Amino acid sequence: MISGHLPALQVVLPLMAAPLCLLLRHSTATWGLALATTWGSLAIAITLLLQVLSTGPVSYEMGGWAAPWGIEYRVDMVGAFVLVIVAALGSLVMPFARLSVAREVAADRVYLFYTMYLLCLTGLLGMAITGDVFNLFVFLEISSLSSYVLIGFGGDRRALTAAFRYLVMGTIGATFYIIGVGMMYMMTGTLNMADLATLLPAVAGTRTIQAALAFLTVGLSLKLALFPLHLWLPNAYTHAPSAVTAFLAGTATKVAVYALIRIYFTIFGGVDVFETFFIREVLMGLALVAMFAASAVAVFQTNIKRMLAYSSIAQIGYMVLGIGFATVTGLTGGIVHLFNHALMKGVLFMAMGCVFWKLGSVHIRDLAGLGRRMPVTMAAFLVGGLSLIGVPLTVGFISKWMLIQAALEKGWWPIAVLVLISSLLAVIYIWRVVEVAYFRPVAAEPGAESASKIAEAPLSMLLPMWVLAGACLYFGIDATRTLEVAAAAAMLLGTTP
Amino acid sequence: MEFPGLFNYWIAVVLMMTGFYIVIAQGNLIKKVVGLNIFQVSVFVFYISMSKIKGGTAPILDEGIEIYTNPLPHVLILTAIVVGVATTALALALVVRIRDAYGTIEEDEIGKLEQEEET
Amino acid sequence: MSLEATILLALAVPLAGAVLILLVGRHPNLREAVTLATAGTLFLLVASLVPAVMAGGRPAAALGEMLPGLGIAFVVEPLGMMFAAVASFLWIVTSIYSIGYMRGHGERNQTRFYAFFAIALASVMGVAFAGNMLTLFIFYEVLTISTFPLVTHAGSEEAKRAGRVYLGILLGTSIGLQLFAIIWTWTITGTLDFTDGGILEGKATGAVTGVLLALYIFGIGKAALMPFHRWLPAAMVAPTPVSALLHAVAVVKAGVFTVLKVTIYIFGVDNLAELGSSEWLRYMAAATIIIASLVAMTKDNLKARLAYSTISQLSYIVLGAMLVNAWGIIGGGMHIAMHAFGKITLFFCAGAILVASHKTEVSQMRGLGRTMPVTMAAFLIGSLSIIGLPPFGGLWGKWFLALGALEADKLVMVAVLMVSSLLNVAYLLPIPFRGFFGDPPANPGDDHGAGIKEAPWPCLVAITVTSLGCLVLFFYPDPVYDLLKQIVTPPR
Incomplete structure (x- = not known):
């Protein structure tokens, strides 16, 4: 029974734990909760990977609405692999974080730190698991917003400007992405990745889709810090608390790379984007x-x-x-x-x-x-x-x-x-x-x-x-x-x- | 291509470029946030207008209504607006903290202060 | 004990020795006992493999896959057998020598020194027994990195700079050229196993083979073929035992050993001979031989002179490989063993002189033979062996190399060998002659001469063993020859 809902749990678990942290307020207690949550997520991610390895891709319809109308969560080999990477980094940084955060973040804000940490994890896991391009945008923003806050926790005041700069660049990137999604929706009338993959080849030659691809590429390249859109990254990594840097460096840009792979090879799978565009x-x-x-x-x-x-x-x-x-x-x-x-x-x-x-x-x-x-x-x-x-x-x-x-x-x-x-x-x-x-x-x-x-x-x-x-x-x-x-x-x- | 037929896109493009320009050109952090907002709003306009069908009404299941506007983009934009509000709130909060820390919200002056700190 | 287990043990024992050395580091006597015991055990293990290989067996072991279809595998073949035997035997001798040297010289961080020495030996075993190019490459790189702390042992500014050159050239060539060649080979042939007759035969065109060969030969920076030789003189800042074992035997010989392995088992001797891709590399080797000898003559620092002599001698082996005929290969293989004994003796002597008299320059060594x-x-003895005069082992290497050059109809190469021997005479022999017949410096202010005694006794034992080795190898080169004969059939 539970195992059927694992894809939903993967995202819901940290999402629910985050506000709980906010309520708990006690530093050590929130840390304990966050620790348990991250390791729970890792267990789910590994189970999903094993499931995918043995029985092939897992599809889950959010709220029982059938795709392509409802939001589909789809775990295939790539997604499961990225899920494990994110969850593993997230859970390994947690034990490290307790003392590191206690040293670098003011004591009365520690519970907020873990709240944001869990939200960030939610966003990253969500990006890797979702089969819906708009849902991906939502998770992208969840992870981005929480990571701006996480970077702002840095002890140095330069952390604040770094976070602000990242916020501006990140928002532009996400907006570019959403423009690309809108254009694809205009041409195909769907947001489901699998559905898009079947519908896109017919309209791939149009100017609109070409523009969409350009917007998607630039938007995600901002998030994954592809040269020359990397300017936000050095300051953000330098001034963020150590635990945040360790976590984000291992996960945030990776998930953006994953999203780019999804765009090129799943959504535009039927089109040879590399040769034609x-x-x-x-x-x-x-x-x-x-x-x-x-x-x-x-x-x-x-x-x-x-x-x-x-x-x-x-x-x-x-x-x-x-x-x-x-x-x-x-x-x-x-x-x-x-x-x-x-x-x-x-x-x-x-x-x-x-x-x-x-x-x-x-x-x-x-x-x-x-x-x-x-x-x-x-x-x-x-x-x-x-x-x-x-x-x-x-x-x-x-x-x-x-x-x-x-x-x-x-x-x-x-x-x-x-x-x-x-x-x-x-x-x-x-x-x-x-x-x-x-x-x-x-x-x-x-x-x-x-x-x-x-x-x-x-x-x-x-x-x-x-x-x-x-x-x-x-x-x-x-x-x-x-x-x-x-x-x-x-x-x-x-x-x- | 008749001009009025696509004017909604033109507006979206003009708004977008205006916002983008403000983000890049303005040194004041608050103005940057404003620019970012305009930039995002242009996308909202783009989404909402693209689903509009000439002569269509709201999608209510009733007699006599045959042409109606696609509601999905509107719903999507509701989500996007929420995201935009959160971003703006966060950005403003950061600006407040930056002012506390640096005593200014002008980018050049902050840059100068940071340069001093590095050396 | 099965042969497979022996191979794996030969790798594990030095590593275990390194751990033990670190554990007992506080007790110098125990630590050195561990080093000696490890070295002894390793040599026995290696020696126990010899009969099987002599009988034509090829003991093998595998350590699982690293990339799909490409594993870490070991196969003991005659060339590797000989290399492993020489290296492990000389490790024992060097260990004895180190004890005298390191104590006599009052070096710091001796525990680290012995531990990394053991790790380096483990990687030498890995190189010697490697069953495919990937395995060889891995241990080759481990050898580079594990010897870095030995080269920079002194920790001084000069040592640091030397370390940078050392690492820069060795990693640069191996990652930049050799790895490239390996992956290229892998994409062409789909295998990296060392196979008799070569894996590239018939798979690659003449042009591709030529490029690949150049990538390999220059990529093996440890062979010190010019222009990638600078690391070797730089590495001479290391303590003398390091220079002796690692930079006259283990590291540099790992380089030329790799050259031979690649020539024989990747390209195939016949294949190369047919394609003629190695022609111009012969001249590179010949040029290195002559130029390095000439540079050696200008060096007053004894270790620097020996370093350049090593560069020149290494190119003998590269030349042997590039002659691509049976005599060349046998000559190259022989020279690995013969040069190892000769050169290690010379380095030991240089270290002994340093410890006993604190002299490093050739010009200061007049009259030292009396004290x-x-x-x-x-x-x-070491000098005569390097020059190639009977009754010392060095003769055999040069003999077969000359035969190889004749076989390939390259009289120029024979001439190169002769000229280089003369140059050897010119830069090596004056040292002992001045030592014995020159007058000690009669400078009244210089009272060093009076206080000089012989080096500590462990040093003397080591020196005696290796110089006797030179002598013995002249009269009994048969085991080495018989081993090498298995790889290539000499024309008769």
């Missing part, structure tokens, strides 16, 4: 520029969170590149990189959260000698960093392998070369941090006698970080499972093999 |  040239060009420009900027950052934020923009380039190939291998690479990048950025931002918890700063000069003082944290950072570079036995290697293979299969070897060169840029910016942390002695200050002593972050922060770091290694050594799911997802999206 | 006779005698 020049989307490929634009997407791949921008992705390549992102990979180089953002990495190059990252090299010169002194604030490590900002450096990682720029690196995120570059990594999004890889995912979009994978989409741009529009082959099974390419898309598999893109989708698997969604997962892999969520893992590694989660680790890296959590490590920075630990550092901030201990030092109150993530400036590169304050990291001197940290390899000795916080060995566990910095070891995790190293694992995440090596993943980012794409060293074998880490997840980054798998993504890179698939993307290069996709490029070579198509015979586009210059792209393969560019992917490799850009990954070498990651060596530079990661190694800068490693050198400072491991080789530069701690500056002599008052109280320097304790400088070489081990002073680690608490276990509740280290543990989730190392779970992610372990996953970085595990899925780097045995990637058959993740690649299987990603390849099945790519296959399902009906790309030409 | 350090054992060290200088060993240096002489």
Whole structure:
């Protein structure tokens, strides 16, 4: 009985828990509730994935209204995979968040923080599960609005301006998206994704649909921070509380990438958008520029969170590149990189959260000698960093392998070369941090006698970080499972093999 | 293409560009929010007008009513308006907090203050 | 114990050793005992595989799949067997040497040093036993990263800079070129298993093969083929045992070993000989041999001189591989073993001189033979072996390489080998000669000369063992030769 309603529960559970948090008000109690909710969501997401793996896509009609009139929730392989990514990040950040948030957010606002956190999770899960383009907009706005608030929780006043800027850009992006939806509705009279897919090919040649596609692409590119629409991201990630950055970096942009994949391969599945509308040239060009420009900027950052934020923009380039190939291998690479990048950025931002918890700063000069003082944290950072570079036995290697293979299969070897060169840029910016942390002695200050002593972050922060770091290694050594799911997802999206 | 037949779209486009321009060009944060609102409203107009059918009435099941306007876009826009209101409220709340923190809501001055903080 | 278990143990034992070393790090004696025990166990494990491989067996083991259809697999074939045996034997010797050196020199962070040393050895075993190119590549990269802390051991500004060059060149070439070549191979052939006769035969056109070969050869930065050789002299800031084992044996030999593996099992010797894709790479190797030797002559710092000598000698092996005939391959393989013993002796001596007399420059070493006779005698033996004079092992490598060059009808290459031998004489022999026959510096203000004794005894033991090794290998090269003969049939 319950299992039939799992798709609804996936969204309803955190949605109901959010106002409860508001009523509870007590910091620890709300944290406990949020923790239970996120782990419940993860359980549901995993159950759904297993269900999809064994019996194929699950469809759920909201309120019993049949699609295409009612809102349909549809979980297929891609959606289930993204659900698991989002829920897993959401639940792993929770234990980390308790102390981190207590340090960075005023005590009388902590309950609001968890309320917003759950709402954000609701929105992201909803985007991944819904089969209705307008419903996707609603969830997009739920997640965006709550993430503006979450970023505004940052201790620095620059967090406020960052949140405001993100709000302006995000709203423009969402509005663009809704214009695109309106145009598609004008031409087809439906909002259901599956229905759209069958009706669109007949009208695909019209100017209206072309304009719709352009609006949808630009709108979502704003949300996923595709170069050059990424300007909101660095400040937002830098000044948000550490737990928020770790959560958003692993999920928010990923879900937007997922939405883009949905548009191109499900809704426009019957139309070859890549050949007819020049989307490929634009997407791949921008992705390549992102990979180089953002990495190059990252090299010169002194604030490590900002450096990682720029690196995120570059990594999004890889995912979009994978989409741009529009082959099974390419898309598999893109989708698997969604997962892999969520893992590694989660680790890296959590490590920075630990550092901030201990030092109150993530400036590169304050990291001197940290390899000795916080060995566990910095070891995790190293694992995440090596993943980012794409060293074998880490997840980054798998993504890179698939993307290069996709490029070579198509015979586009210059792209393969560019992917490799850009990954070498990651060596530079990661190694800068490693050198400072491991080789530069701690500056002599008052109280320097304790400088070489081990002073680690608490276990509740280290543990989730190392779970992610372990996953970085595990899925780097045995990637058959993740690649299987990603390849099945790519296959399902009906790309030409 | 006769001009009056599509004038609703023209209005939507003009509103949209006006709003967009204000968001980009104005340095005052409140004015930016206003621009954002105009930008969103243009989409509301676009949606509502596209479902209007000449001579159609409200979709009420009654005798004598044969042509009626599609209600779905209107309902969608109700949702979008709610979202817009929430966005505006949040934006205004942020502006209040920004004024508390910086003592100004002019973008250039905030930028200058931030620059000082960085160095 | 099954052979499969032995292979996996050979990988696990050094890793377990590294963990143990970290655990007992507070007790130096126990820590060094663990290192020695680990090294000894590893050598026994490797040695226990030799009879099976000699008999023509190919023990294999697998560690599950990494990408669909592409797993981490190990197959012990003769070339890898020889490499693993040499590396694991010399690890024991180096461990003994390290104890004397590290204590005598009062180095810091010794626990970290021994632990990463063990990890590096584990990855060398992985490289040696790799059953496909992916596995080899993975351990190749692990080797790079695990030796980084060893290179930058001193933690000084200079060490940091050297570390950057080291990592930059090795990661740059391996990710930028080698990985590209590997994935390309994978898309062309659908397999990366090392197969007799090569997997690319008949699958790729001459042009593609040529490009791929260049990508592989230059992508294997550890082989130090010019222009990607800069990391090796840079890495000489490392403590001497590191330079000795890793940069005369394990790391650089992992590079040339990979070159041989790729030539034999990815491209196929016959395939390459037919396509002629390796022609111009021979000249690259020859140029490296000569240029590096010339540069070595200009270096006054002893370790820098040895580093350039290593670069030159490595290209012998690359040249052997690029001759693409049986003698060339055998010569290259032989040279891996012979050069390892010779060069490690030289590095040991350099370290011993540093510990005992704090001298690093060649010009300061006049008359040192009187106070350090054992060290200088060993240096002489190592030099003669590198030059290729009987009765030392180095002769065999050059002998077969020359045969290979003749076989390929390349008299130019024979000439290159001869000229390079002469250059070896010019830059190596003056050191022991000045040591024995030169007068100690008669500078009255310099009282260093008086206080110099021989190096600590563990160092001397190690030096003696490796120089005896050079001698033994001259008289009994048969095991190495027999192993290599299995891969390619020499014309008779």
